[in-house]
Amino acid sequence: MVHICAKIRDSGKAIKYRKVAKAESEVWPMAKECVHSTRPYVPDSLCGEGEWFEIAYASKQDFANDLMWERYSTVDFSSLTKDDFPRLDFLFIKDEEHIYFQNIPRTRLVRKKSVLCLEGGYRYQNDVGEIIIKALPDAIYSFESDSLFFQKLEQITGIFKNIDQLYREATEEEVEIFLNSDFITLKDSFGAQGVKTQNRKRVALAQRILSKLNKEENDGLFSYIRDYCSNLVGEDEKFMIGSEKDLKDLLYGIQMRFYTKPIGGEKMVATSAAPLI
Amino acid sequence: METIFRLMLTMTSTFWMVPIYFINASPGSHFKKIYLIIGIAGFLVPVIMSRASLALLKKFDEEDLEGCSEIRLVDKDFIPTYLGYFFVALSINDLLSLMVLYVIVFFFVHMTQAQYFNPFFLFFGYHYYDVVTKHGTRILVICKGPLRKNEKDGNFVGLRRINNITFIEQ
Numbered sequence: 001m002v003h004i005c006a007k008i009r010d011s012g013k014a015i016k017y018r019k020v021a022k023a024e025s026e027v028w029p030m031a032k033e034c035v036h037s038t039r040p041y042v043p044d045s046l047c048g049e050g051e052w053f054e055i056a057y058a059s060k061q062d063f064a065n066d067l068m069w070e071r072y073s074t075v076d077f078s079s080l081t082k083d084d085f086p087r088l089d090f091l092f093i094k095d096e097e098h099i100y101f102q103n104i105p106r107t108r109l110v111r112k113k114s115v116l117c118l119e120g121g122y123r124y125q126n127d128v129g130e131i132i133i134k135a136l137p138d139a140i141y142s143f144e145s146d147s148l149f150f151q152k153l154e155q156i157t158g159i160f161k162n163i164d165q166l167y168r169e170a171t172e173e174e175v176e177i178f179l180n181s182d183f184i185t186l187k188d189s190f191g192a193q194g195v196k197t198q199n200r201k202r203v204a205l206a207q208r209i210l211s212k213l214n215k216e217e218n219d220g221l222f223s224y225i226r227d228y229c230s231n232l233v234g235e236d237e238k239f240m241i242g243s244e245k246d247l248k249d250l251l252y253g254i255q256m257r258f259y260t261k262p263i264g265g266e267k268m269v270a271t272s273a274a275p276l277i
Numbered sequence: 278m279e280t281i282f283r284l285m286l287t288m289t290s291t292f293w294m295v296p297i298y299f300i301n302a303s304p305g306s307h308f309k310k311i312y313l314i315i316g317i318a319g320f321l322v323p324v325i326m327s328r329a330s331l332a333l334l335k336k337f338d339e340e341d342l343e344g345c346s347e348i349r350l351v352d353k354d355f356i357p358t359y360l361g362y363f364f365v366a367l368s369i370n371d372l373l374s375l376m377v378l379y380v381i382v383f384f385f386v387h388m389t390q391a392q393y394f395n396p397f398f399l400f401f402g403y404h405y406y407d408v409v410t411k412h413g414t415r416i417l418v419i420c421k422g423p424l425r426k427n428e429k430d431g432n433f434v435g436l437r438r439i440n441n442i443t444f445i446e447q
Binding site: 003016019021022070071073074075076078079188 | 300339411412414416
């Protein structure tokens, strides 16, 4: 028996949490049942089935939510009213050990005509506001380990403000600087403004990697990239970047995502990679 | 549904003004007996409605509250309110005034969320407490059972929400 609560969008200093409804049965599986394994978050990688990313010291971060340290009771929250519906931000359920979150995108906050199938039969209503509960929560916070678990960062940027700043994209200026690096030649009038979100994230990461290499390691890296991306190499040994795909290949190269199978010698690229712990 | 329930609670809390008027009024001699009977019978109405409200409340969701920083008994704070109803009822002279005044009192009690100021709950063994939660929220809890005084870290189990600032533990 749990209470489903929600946060609403509101200005002002009053508590923005509301009590929504009671659920007699389990809404989401318990954390220990759905989180089979965890690994620290690495941008631009994907989780396998049952695998969750983890951010440690969650309550100390900028994006932390006061639910993590304020010991609220449902008694502290007012009940959600009909007028509050368009202002819903996210749902959460708190128990002794965890908080389970689900984001509610603004597009879902529409009242629609619906035929409801309830216990007493069917009923038509012309303005039903409904929030569908997903099979798994978008994020789980553990009080004991002070960690936040999630599978897709994009799904929780609505709940935890500025969480993506931790793994931010490069700004246009930074992308401009990167594209002007001496190992890159731009062609086909490709420029910083053509670079989209995914590549921007990779540029930020690539800058970090390159800044930590010494000359020898740098040369070694470029030779490795030339090996795998021979199509990118121009006459003067620089990389010719004319499209998003070219840029992506170069950035993957800087992240050293290319590898060759030990048996068979097939060249591969890892679309998702994380350190082996 | 909830609005109807709150209106019912308001009526339960204020209705006893009516029988007091009937007992106190001095109509012509042939009406006196009728008035007396209406007056005494009239008291049964709020009693039955209070009992019914308590039974209906059992259907509401339960919430728990742990670790309150303050619990204060406030039964006596409502005495002026009850006396107010009492004196208003005594000072009315005719049925028309009764109806008008009753509507006004009903309106005030309902709009100030004071539906629970019900002396009959006291007769049924409930007490009123002013409680401050761990987070600092101040609520009113109507609670059955022995008097609780001066608890620093009290717990309430099975609280039912009457409105956002009033709860009842049964």
